[in-house]
Amino acid sequence: MNDYQMMVDAYKKAGGEDIFSDSNTAHMVLEQDNVLGKHEVEGLKMDAEKNDKNTVDLKLQVKEGYKIKNPVHMCFGVLPKEGLQKIVMNVFLGEDAEIEVMSDCVFPNAVQVRHQMEADIHLSKNSNYRYIENHFHGKTGGVTVVAKANIEMEEYSELYTLFTLRKGRVGKIEFDYEAELDKNAKVEMLTRISGYADDLIKIKEIAHLNGQNARGILDSKIAIKDEARADVYNELTASAPDAKGHVDCTEIIKDNAVAKAIPVVEVKHPEAKVTHEAAIGSIDSDQLQTLMARGLDEEEASDLIIQGLLKG
């Protein structure tokens, strides 16, 4: 079996759908620093180039005015127990362009794997970028994910990101995202992670609502147990009239897990408004007991509640 097939199989086994044979759907498959497969569609250009050892330069461009119909599938992975995957990603959406990227990261056998992503994202006027990232990790916790993104958003552009850990242990996750928004631009960043054992989750998300009527939502939902730890730092600044934003952080803890939430909101214009909500605690006992009164045991009940929370 060749590497491409192994990667696609690992992806499917992890729960991904088979989209790699569909000619209307663009895709890119990367195992460590090897581009195993690539398919483009009209209006979309994807270039992957290995420069340094273990580093891939990835460029994704959507031409002005093109609305890519089917979500583009990107599959990143490291199949062996050990390895480094370093990606420098450049995303450029032309004016009025639209794209959804489903990015799946698969590290099924990780004992000591590091996946590092540095992204520069530029959204031109009135463009729309949806980035859905799903992670499928192994059970050993041997993955370190470090993601950094600088995001520039021109007027009327929209960005939606959703990060979900679908399977396995976190290992270590470290995010550092920062977005600058011009007038009428809109950003929504959602993170859904559950961690256990000695997992470590560090999230830093910052959005600056610089333009009039810019909108920002930073929303993290995290459930941790055992000795896991989560630090969430969300910063939202608003400095123009009618700029509005909301920071929402919910963390559920069990056992010896420790969660920290630091919402920072800064408003520099009297007609701007930013709100925040942070709740850290154990699972609501009314919810638990309702499900227990239907016959679920405590473990089953808390799983269901956490699954629900992370879906929402």
Added chain:
Amino acid sequence: MDEILKIEELNLVLDKESILCNISLNIKKGEVFAVIGPNGCGKSSLAYSLMGLKGYKQKSGAIYYKDEEISNLTVTERARKGMTLAWQEPARFEGVTVKEFLSIGAQSRGNNIKQKDLEWALKEVAIIPQKYLSRNVDETLSGGERKRIELASILLMKPDLVILDEPDSGVDVVALNNIGNIIKDFKEENIGVLLITHSDEMLKLADKAALICGGEVFNVGDPKEVSEYFKYECMPCEDHNPVEHQEVLLNE
């Protein structure tokens, strides 16, 4: 008729305060047993104590369900034996669909349910299945809708004893009618019903009623008589402390 639930001399203390005092009641299979009484008299606390909720374990006394003393069983164990409770104010669940929620109780009791069963249960509580099955049981549902959905989940569970804590409060007249019919169905299926209520309409469905005041049972018997006693003979009393209440009674 056999007894499904026997409560003997139940005493409950919360936060050093006596909440229930020497409660003794018997509920038979297929019997609708109403519990009435003023706000704060301990009706919900009794329900929680019977269901075994955290923090509501009795200080003394015994609870027999199907002739087994269940005081040391967990909520889950009680539920799996066929006991369940519908809350006065049902909890909300983010990200859990009505469909998932309805299936839980049925599955834990080993009842295999299909789509048509889910639809049936919702129709029983006057809810249109197509509109609701994929919605979440969260704050986007109204309080009355959540209560009806909780009742539907209990229907699918096929319990042997249900404790309904004010199933009528906050629901509209149409649903009220349906809830009445459900209680009648429970009775027909030989299910024991402990019905906590403030409504005369609901009380009409009861075979027997108990009046609780200040954590004590004051009167047990025919629902109409008990209700009239409550309405016309009961003085609003300043002191709701059941222990002192009892002292007054003893002195009399």
